[in-house]
Amino acid sequence: xxxQGSHPLYRLTSINGTRTDQRTTGKSSVQNEQVxxxxxxxxxxxxKGAISDIPDVRVDEVARARQDIxxxxxxxxxxxxxxxxxxxxxx
Numbered sequence: 001x002x003x004q005g006s007h008p009l010y011r012l013t014s015i016n017g018t019r020t021d022q023r024t025t026g027k028s029s030v031q032n033e034q035v036x037x038x039x040x041x042x043x044x045x046x047x048k049g050a051i052s053d054i055p056d057v058r059v060d061e062v063a064r065a066r067q068d069i070x071x072x073x074x075x076x077x078x079x080x081x082x083x084x085x086x087x088x089x090x091x
Contacts, residue, residue: 037045068074 065074
């Protein structure tokens with residue numbers, strides 16, 4: 001699609017040249033237009049869907065960390081030093 005005119009309220013012209021001169025608040029006179037996404041855009045859309053399926057909090061990892069903290073296996077001086085070193089390496 002290419003942009004016709006400089007005013008942002010005007011619609012775009014379709015690839016086949018059919019122009020819709022109506023404002024964005026009006027109904028378009030062009031129907032049955034199709035949009036074809038590039039392979040990269042399709043991949044990004046699939047990736048976005050896959051990311052949305054991942055829970056924000058991994059409950060199993062949180063439970064395991066709590067258990068490790070309670071047993072003393074996590075949260076000692078060595079773990080703190082490793083975490084600080086990893087963060088410093090990231091920076």
